[in-house]
Amino acid sequence: MKLDLSVVTNRQGYETDFQQHKSMYDSSMSDMCYVPYISPHPLARAQHAVHDISELGLELRQAMRDPDSHLTLHYQPLVNAANGSLVGFEALLRWTTRANACIDPPKIVALANNEGMAEALDLWVLQQAVLSAAQWVKAKPDIIIAVNMTSALLSSPECAAIVAGLLYIHALPARNLTIEVTEVLTLNDEIRLNLEILRRLGVRLAIDDFGTGMSTLARLMDLPVDTIKLDRSFILGRTLTAMDEDFLAALVRIGLARGATVTIEGVSRAEDVALAQRIGCHTCQGFWFGRAVNKDRADAIVLTNDLQWHDNVSGHA
Numbered sequence: 001m002k003l004d005l006s007v008v009t010n011r012q013g014y015e016t017d018f019q020q021h022k023s024m025y026d027s028s029m030s031d032m033c034y035v036p037y038i039s040p041h042p043l044a045r046a047q048h049a050v051h052d053i054s055e056l057g058l059e060l061r062q063a064m065r066d067p068d069s070h071l072t073l074h075y076q077p078l079v080n081a082a083n084g085s086l087v088g089f090e091a092l093l094r095w096t097t098r099a100n101a102c103i104d105p106p107k108i109v110a111l112a113n114n115e116g117m118a119e120a121l122d123l124w125v126l127q128q129a130v131l132s133a134a135q136w137v138k139a140k141p142d143i144i145i146a147v148n149m150t151s152a153l154l155s156s157p158e159c160a161a162i163v164a165g166l167l168y169i170h171a172l173p174a175r176n177l178t179i180e181v182t183e184v185l186t187l188n189d190e191i192r193l194n195l196e197i198l199r200r201l202g203v204r205l206a207i208d209d210f211g212t213g214m215s216t217l218a219r220l221m222d223l224p225v226d227t228i229k230l231d232r233s234f235i236l237g238r239t240l241t242a243m244d245e246d247f248l249a250a251l252v253r254i255g256l257a258r259g260a261t262v263t264i265e266g267v268s269r270a271e272d273v274a275l276a277q278r279i280g281c282h283t284c285q286g287f288w289f290g291r292a293v294n295k296d297r298a299d300a301i302v303l304t305n306d307l308q309w310h311d312n313v314s315g316h317a
Contacts, residue, residue, distance in 0.1 A: 081276040146179075
């Protein structure tokens with residue numbers, strides 16, 4: 001399929017909107033909390049929508065608007081399997097409510113879905129992650145920020161324009177952003193088109209939790225992926241047999257045959273690192289290299305490339 005990238009800005013009047021607000025871009029590079037040209041963008045729609053909403057849902061909506069709220073991102077290191085150097089981070093949601101309750105990321109996403117705010121939450125996460133990476137890239141030009149994205153934003157006709165706009169505003173090269181999708185994501189024409197546009201722009205695409213769904217190989221054939229992430233369930237807490245290792249090595253070879261790099265999740269022991277090296281994984285992610293950390297600690301890791309300040313621990317990565 002031949003694809004004209006002008007579709008990114010031509011959809012639903014975005015070309016006009018883009019030109020009208022270009023001067024605002026140039027004068028608002030320091031405005032890191034608002035995307036001016038998307039009007040009405042998903043976050044604004046969620047903020048002003050009138051419908052029944054639970055008390056917790058209302059608090060989540062307010063948290064997305066308040067930079068001082070306890071809705072935040074933490075960042076887990078992605079590490080070169082061969083030498084242990086920092087490759088980048090995966091952005092992970094964290095939220096502590098006003099009642100001091102820590103809400104798990106899957107529950108935050110479920111709440112946003114139930115309250116009609118899933119698209120806004122995707123956008124909020126993307127904005128915060130791109131902002132962080134735009135700061136890190138000054139010290140480490142090849143750093144990767146990986147962001148999970150759901151069908152809520154991916155199926156929007158505005159998705160590609162939103163991502164392109166955020167990259168422009170924060171001056172982050174597209175190659176430094178990885179969009180992670182799970183293999184259970186239901187593909188439709190809009191999602192396929194958005195993913196194709198984003199890859200043409202230079203954004204990377206990763207399949208997360210690879211190997212846990214029923215359509216793993218078919219999904220790998222369907223999507224032009226740059227990275228596959230082997231699910232942590234393959235190694236976490238397991239004593240692997242030679243057959244198990246051969247199976248994982250075969251998955252790595254499948255990824256390589258598709259031209260993808262391979263990340264293994266759940267790395268919590270020295271033997272997991274050795275396994276990753278033996279089977280040919282490019283990157284590792286897990287508690288052996290560090291838990292997800294707040295922005296300040298992630299800043300320190302980028303500046304020093306030192307992961308050892310954060311103690312290695314075993315457990316769920």
